[in-house]
Amino acid sequence: MTFTCHYDSPLGGITLAATESGLCGLWFDGQKYFGHGLKEEAMTKETPLLLQTRQWLDVYFSGQQPDFCPPLQPSGTHFQQTVWQILSTIPYGETRTYKDIAMETARRLGRPHMAAQAVGNAIGHNPISILIPCHRIVGSNGSLTGYAGGISRKQSLLDIEHIPYYIK
Numbered sequence: 001m002t003f004t005c006h007y008d009s010p011l012g013g014i015t016l017a018a019t020e021s022g023l024c025g026l027w028f029d030g031q032k033y034f035g036h037g038l039k040e041e042a043m044t045k046e047t048p049l050l051l052q053t054r055q056w057l058d059v060y061f062s063g064q065q066p067d068f069c070p071p072l073q074p075s076g077t078h079f080q081q082t083v084w085q086i087l088s089t090i091p092y093g094e095t096r097t098y099k100d101i102a103m104e105t106a107r108r109l110g111r112p113h114m115a116a117q118a119v120g121n122a123i124g125h126n127p128i129s130i131l132i133p134c135h136r137i138v139g140s141n142g143s144l145t146g147y148a149g150g151i152s153r154k155q156s157l158l159d160i161e162h163i164p165y166y167i168k
Contacts, residue, residue: 001019001020001042001043002017002018002019002024002042002043003017003018003019003042003043003044003045003046003047003050004016004017004018004025004042004043004044004045004050005044005045005046005050005054007053007054007057009028009057009061010061010156011028011149011153011156011157012028012029012030012153013028013029014026014027014028014029014057014129015027015029015034016050016053016054017042018047018049018050018053018070018073019073020047020049021071021073022049022070022071022072022073023049023050023053023070023071023072023073023128023131024072024073024074024075024127024128025127025128026053026127026128026129026130026131027127027129027149028129028149028150028153031129031148031149031150032124032148032149033124033125033127033148049070049071052068052070053070053131056068056069056070056131057130060130060160061160063160065092065093065161069131070131072088072128072131072132074126074127074128074132075127076122076125076127079105079109079118079122080122080125082105082108082109083101083105083119083122083123084122084126084128084132086101086104086105086108087101087123087126087132087133087134087136087137088132088133090133090136092133092161093161093162093163094136094163095136095137095138095142095158095163095165096136096137096138097137097138097139097140098116098119098120098123098137098139098140098145099116099140101116101119101123101137102114102115102116102118102119105119120146123137124146124148125148126148129148129149130157134147134148135147135149135153135154135157135158136158136161136163138165138166139166141166142164142165142166143165143166143167144158144165144166144167155167
């Protein structure tokens, strides 16, 4: 069973989704791919795991680095899972480029190279925004590029973490 609840963030409403074993979704209201993979029979109920996620978000949006993370259970292909695992290793307050992620993905999958566009597509379909920090991915020159939740939200998330970036 999947459970959902709503969270009011400084950047707009967020829908959280979790099974009994892990967080499976975190989407800004109206974001691209909102609720992708969310089961129709999801029940609105604040479970202990969703409460823990809300507490994580409270700490994060207060401008501090949370020192805990709820268990994550994103649903996706093996390729997407690999990309999302790499995103999860990016430390708070740091960024990586699409090229960095493509190179690491290729290394983990035992391939000589990986197209940044394929990686960008997997990043764009990340079902657990913020906790799987796809907002920390920037262009090769440090510029802000796509974000399913919108560039203005990406900019705000980077500002919370005091991460410098370049606006085209």
